[in-house]
Amino acid sequence: MESTITVQNIKCGGCASTITSKLSELEDITDVSVDVVSGTVSFETTNKDGIQELKNKLKSLGYPAADEKNGLDQKVKSFVSCATGRFK
Secondary structure, rough: EEEEEEEEOOOOOHHHHHHHHOOOOOOOEEEEEEEEOOOOOEEOOOHHHHHHHHHHHHHHEEEOOOOOOOHHHHHEEEHHHHHHHOOO
């Protein structure tokens, strides 16, 4: 099943790199792609539980879904994730 989620705090290719690499590690998630301009993450999943797992992982990286709280802690996490992605 193909899905797309709009997320917050995506700023650059470093963010996209981190998101792609970390989400590709999830068991039920494949074909991850990030559109920095639109702030969306597209992916394939084999079950609906995979979508919630993906949202949880995004939030832990600092990229909460558009309909979730985006506090200072999320923004700081996304900054760190972005910086990490730039050095890969």
